[in-house]
Amino acid sequence: MYRLLEDSNLDYERINRWIRGIPEAKDYNSSASTYIPTPPSSIEATSYPGCLRHRRKALELLEMDSSNEETPRKRRRGRPPGSSTSSSHTPSLGSVPSLPSTPLLRPPSPKRDLINQLRCAYPPIDWQGLPPVQEGLPEVVKDMVLYLYQGLGDGIIPASLKDTLLEADPWGTPYIRSSSYTETETLSAEDIRIWSLVQDTKAEAQRLHLHGGDENNWSFEVVHPLMSHAVSAHGERLFKVISIQTQAINPSYLPHINASIPVQKKADFTWAFSESHRHLTPYYGRLSLAGKGLALSQMSDTQTSKLALFCGVEVKRSGGDADEGLAQLEIWLAAGLRKFQELGKMARRQPAREHKTQSQREHNTQSQTDHNTRCRMEGMEMEVEQIMSLTLQQGTDGVPMGQTQIQSQPQEPSPGPYQTPESQQKASPSAEQPATPKPPPPTSLPLIGWTVRGHDWRFYLAWLRDPTTSSSTNVVSLSSLNTSTDSYLGIFTLMEILRRVEKWGREVYWPWVEEILRGLLPPD
Numbered sequence: 001m002y003r004l005l006e007d008s009n010l011d012y013e014r015i016n017r018w019i020r021g022i023p024e025a026k027d028y029n030s031s032a033s034t035y036i037p038t039p040p041s042s043i044e045a046t047s048y049p050g051c052l053r054h055r056r057k058a059l060e061l062l063e064m065d066s067s068n069e070e071t072p073r074k075r076r077r078g079r080p081p082g083s084s085t086s087s088s089h090t091p092s093l094g095s096v097p098s099l100p101s102t103p104l105l106r107p108p109s110p111k112r113d114l115i116n117q118l119r120c121a122y123p124p125i126d127w128q129g130l131p132p133v134q135e136g137l138p139e140v141v142k143d144m145v146l147y148l149y150q151g152l153g154d155g156i157i158p159a160s161l162k163d164t165l166l167e168a169d170p171w172g173t174p175y176i177r178s179s180s181y182t183e184t185e186t187l188s189a190e191d192i193r194i195w196s197l198v199q200d201t202k203a204e205a206q207r208l209h210l211h212g213g214d215e216n217n218w219s220f221e222v223v224h225p226l227m228s229h230a231v232s233a234h235g236e237r238l239f240k241v242i243s244i245q246t247q248a249i250n251p252s253y254l255p256h257i258n259a260s261i262p263v264q265k266k267a268d269f270t271w272a273f274s275e276s277h278r279h280l281t282p283y284y285g286r287l288s289l290a291g292k293g294l295a296l297s298q299m300s301d302t303q304t305s306k307l308a309l310f311c312g313v314e315v316k317r318s319g320g321d322a323d324e325g326l327a328q329l330e331i332w333l334a335a336g337l338r339k340f341q342e343l344g345k346m347a348r349r350q351p352a353r354e355h356k357t358q359s360q361r362e363h364n365t366q367s368q369t370d371h372n373t374r375c376r377m378e379g380m381e382m383e384v385e386q387i388m389s390l391t392l393q394q395g396t397d398g399v400p401m402g403q404t405q406i407q408s409q410p411q412e413p414s415p416g417p418y419q420t421p422e423s424q425q426k427a428s429p430s431a432e433q434p435a436t437p438k439p440p441p442p443t444s445l446p447l448i449g450w451t452v453r454g455h456d457w458r459f460y461l462a463w464l465r466d467p468t469t470s471s472s473t474n475v476v477s478l479s480s481l482n483t484s485t486d487s488y489l490g491i492f493t494l495m496e497i498l499r500r501v502e503k504w505g506r507e508v509y510w511p512w513v514e515e516i517l518r519g520l521l522p523p524d
Helices: 002-020 049-065 110-119 139-149 159-168 189-211 215-232 281-289 322-349 358-377 384-396 421-427 488-520
Strands: 125-128 239-243 269-273 309-316 447-453 456-464 473-477
Touching: 110 125, 110 322, 125 322, 139 456, 139 488, 159 189, 189 215, 189 488, 215 239, 215 269, 215 309, 215 447, 215 488, 239 488, 269 488, 281 488, 309 322, 309 488, 322 447, 322 456, 322 473, 322 488
Parallel strands: 125 473, 309 447
Antiparallel strands: 239 269, 269 309, 447 456, 456 473
16 A cells, blocks of 8 residues: 555656746737657657647647747748738647638739730730631732642751761661652762751750750840841842841831830841942932931831841740730731831832843843844944834834844743742733733732741741721741751751742732832932
C-alpha cells in the first residue's frame, strides 16, 4: 500500500513540475504568441500519434497567419487591396483560415487583345485565315498564291550535296523525297556557297535556341543573312535589306482605336527598292531634284521614307510573344498599303503624259537613223513632210513611231505568275487575238510579311479590300508556307520561298511600282 502511494506522489510531482513550466497569463489566441506546451520527455511520443499530427498542422497554420508583416514569400494571392491583417483576424489554434471574399481576377492581356481591337480600329485590320471560296479573292492574290504554292519542295536541294547532307544529318536525310533534289549532280561554286549558308544558319539557330539568344541575335545572325542571300542570288540587285528596328511609322498611316492615340508598332527588316539600281536611279533622282519632298514609304525616317518598300519581317526570340509580333506586322503591312494607295491616287491626278526611259529614247533614235540610211542607199529622195507622214502612218498600224516594219524578234513573256502589260503586248502582237484585259491598279497589289519567332517562320499576306474607296485591310496566314530553321530541309524550303518572293517582286510588283513613280514625275 505504501508502495502505491509513493508511486502516486511521484506522478503528481512530475505533473506539477510540467504545469509550473507553462508560462502564466499567455493569450494563445494572440498573434504574437506561437508557444505550444510540450509534454515532458519521459512520456512516449508514440503513445499520442493523433495529438502530434494535429499539433504540427496547428503550427503550420500559425506560421502562415500569425505575423502582421507580410513578406512576398508569405503573401497570399487574391488578398483584396486595403484588407486588414491585424491580430483580431488571426485564426485560433486548430481553426482553418478563411478564403478571401473577393474573387481572384486576372486582367486581360493588352497584347493579346490588340489583334481583336484592330478589327474595330479605323481603318480596320482584319486578321483571318484564307476566306471561303464563295467569298472569292482578288485575282492578283489568287495568282500570287498559286505561284508560291505550285511545285514548292521540288528541286530545292542541289543533288551534288546529297552525300554531304547525309553525313551532316544521318537521321533526317533518308526521309527527304527524291523529287526535292535537282537533276544536276556536278558540284559548283554556287552549291558550295549555298551549303555554307545552310550550315551556318542551322548552327546559329540551334545555338541561339539553346542559350536563349535575344531578338537582336536572331535578327542579325539568322534572319538578315537569309534575306540578303535571296536578294543577291539574282544578278541585278533590285532590292536591298535594311533594318527598321529603330524607325517609327508615320502616324498618318497608323490605325486608331476609339479615336484615341494611334497604335504605334514597329517591324524589324524590309526589302527596299535599291536607289543604286539602274532602273530606280532616274526615278529617285528626279523626284528628289523636283523639290517635292515626297515620301514613298510609310516610315518616318528621313532616308527610308524616300524609298519604296516591298515586304517586312518582325522578329521575336525563341519563346517570345507571338501575338505581339503578329500585331506589329499587321500594322506595318496596313500602313504600307495605305501609303501606296495614296501614291496611286496622286499619280492618277497628274495630267496624262508619256514618260520614256533612257533606253527607249536611244532605241527610237537608232531606229530613225537606220531608216534614213536605207532611204539614202536605195536612192529614195523624199521630202521631210513625206517622211513624217510615213512615220505617222506606221504608228497607226501598230508600229511605234520612228520605227520600221523590220524589228527584232519578240521576247518571251515573263515566267512569273502572270504577265506584265509589256510582256503581254509583245507576246500577242497580232490583231486577231483578243485584247489584253487591263491589269488591276497598282494599289491593289498585296504586301508580304513574316513573323519570325525563334526557329519558326510564319508567312502572311495583306491586301486592301477595295483600293479605290476603302483602306480596310485583310491579313491572312498561309500555313502551308510556314517553315522552320531547326532542320536542313526546312532551311532549303525557306530559301526557295524567299527566292520566289524576290522573283515575284522583281517581275510583277516592280512594274506596278514603276507605273506609280512614272505618274509622280514632274513634266519633262
